[in-house]
Amino acid sequence: MNDIKKLKQLREETNVSYSLCKEALEEAKGDVIKAREILRQKGAEFAAKKSARETSQGAIFSYIHHNKKMGSMLELLCETDFVAINEDFLKLGNNIVMHIASTAPKDAKELMKAPFIKDPTSTIQDILRDAILKLGENVSIGRFERFEL
Numbered sequence: 001m002n003d004i005k006k007l008k009q010l011r012e013e014t015n016v017s018y019s020l021c022k023e024a025l026e027e028a029k030g031d032v033i034k035a036r037e038i039l040r041q042k043g044a045e046f047a048a049k050k051s052a053r054e055t056s057q058g059a060i061f062s063y064i065h066h067n068k069k070m071g072s073m074l075e076l077l078c079e080t081d082f083v084a085i086n087e088d089f090l091k092l093g094n095n096i097v098m099h100i101a102s103t104a105p106k107d108a109k110e111l112m113k114a115p116f117i118k119d120p121t122s123t124i125q126d127i128l129r130d131a132i133l134k135l136g137e138n139v140s141i142g143r144f145e146r147f148e149l
Helices: 003-014 018-027 032-050 087-103 108-113 124-135
Strands: 059-065 070-078 118-123 139-148
Touching: 003 018, 003 032, 018 032, 032 124, 059 087, 070 087, 070 108, 087 108, 087 124, 087 139, 108 124, 108 139, 124 139
Parallel strands: none
Antiparallel strands: 059 070, 070 139
């Protein structure tokens, strides 16, 4: 596979900027799997830098299961109202609120460590770090609740 195809594949898989994908591929000497790990590590470093920044904006997400017997609500926070309407932010919120309904975490600590239902190789903490790298702002879990009849 040539470098352009690898770059395109990595960009599509991670939704991270082309320049960061290119840097990661160069560092990984063309290995897409290693480049993905490099991006995940960069995401963790970036998230650590952003973690002190206030998250006073965001959105409320809800999920109701098809049988109408279970549902959940989530407050997902970010730094600006601009990011709060971003398609990637909205997708993230919908995925996490569905995850909460499916797994019934007791608290945020348990939620963050849980394997993500759509990709068990990643935790909720991992997908939050990835989102912080993509969006360029701090993103955090606010309140959440799960309801079941």
